[in-house]
Amino acid sequence: MRLILLGPPGAGKGTQANWLAERYKIAQLSTGDMLREAVAKQTAIGLKARDIMARGELVPDDLVIGIIADRIQQPDAKNGFILDGFPRTVAQADALEKLLESLGMNLDAVVALIVDEAILVRRIETRASEMQAKGQAVRTDDNPETLRSRIAAYRALTEPLIDYYRRKGSLRTVDGMEPIGQVSAAIGRQLAAAKAESAKKRPTYGAPKIVKKTSRKAVPRRAGLRKAKKASKPARKAKRKPLKAKKKSKGRKAAARRKK
Ligand code: AMP
Numbered sequence: 001m002r003l004i005l006l007g008p009p010g011a012g013k014g015t016q017a018n019w020l021a022e023r024y025k026i027a028q029l030s031t032g033d034m035l036r037e038a039v040a041k042q043t044a045i046g047l048k049a050r051d052i053m054a055r056g057e058l059v060p061d062d063l064v065i066g067i068i069a070d071r072i073q074q075p076d077a078k079n080g081f082i083l084d085g086f087p088r089t090v091a092q093a094d095a096l097e098k099l100l101e102s103l104g105m106n107l108d109a110v111v112a113l114i115v116d117e118a119i120l121v122r123r124i125e126t127r128a129s130e131m132q133a134k135g136q137a138v139r140t141d142d143n144p145e146t147l148r149s150r151i152a153a154y155r156a157l158t159e160p161l162i163d164y165y166r167r168k169g170s171l172r173t174v175d176g177m178e179p180i181g182q183v184s185a186a187i188g189r190q191l192a193a194a195k196a197e198s199a200k201k202r203p204t205y206g207a208p209k210i211v212k213k214t215s216r217k218a219v220p221r222r223a224g225l226r227k228a229k230k231a232s233k234p235a236r237k238a239k240r241k242p243l244k245a246k247k248k249s250k251g252r253k254a255a256a257r258r259k260k
Helices: 013-024 031-041 044-054 061-071 090-102 117-133 144-158 160-168 180-201 221-259
Strands: 002-006 027-030 081-084 109-114 171-175
Touching (some): 031 044, 031 081, 090 160, 109 180, 117 144, 144 160, 171 180
Parallel strands (some): 109 171
């Protein structure tokens, strides 16, 4: 199973992607997590992305496309993957399509979590205080000011992907305002529907033909033909014999005339 989870910051993509990864035994590929790790390790990518992420803007397309191109070919993504936070721009979506095509892979579904923007700030604040309570480091971009920039980036650059995938026929929407368990159940239902639809569309090359058994067809058709051929052989011989006999008798009569 290969899918994309779309939604604004705070929509619950991470929580649902986590559940999906366990439920379908697929890899959860979060570009946000990968970038945060790169920032923490101070890699070349991390150094490029750090300030951009802190401002709540999107890091350059080529950077994240490179990360994903490498990541989806890792052994843990063989069974499938869920893209959480990627693609975020039309350019990224186009690049992903080309990449999957070149690898002979296809997407099973794109699930968009639809949420009311008014609750996003509250959700992000809750996430920040929960992380603090657990003694975990709070994300530097989980604050009201940066969140405003992240939402603006989402509206301008990521939201158009909803129409992009709708036009391609792969979009599935889920009400992200429901409690977590209900959102998960709704995603599960959408994925089952997507699977059933693609099974219907899939060509059935080489599939065995179902032949209805009737009493007549119980005798193999070819054997029946052979039988019919055998039966007609003696009949043909019988027809030929008198012809030959006629010819022979004609010959004998002529010889007799010559002798005379
Ligand atoms: P997230 O954890 O998905 O909210 O991502 C956190 C931050 O990482 C974003 O605000 C962006 O700065 C950056 N980021 C994550 N994924 C992408 C992406 N696909 N394209 C560009 N920037 C990204």
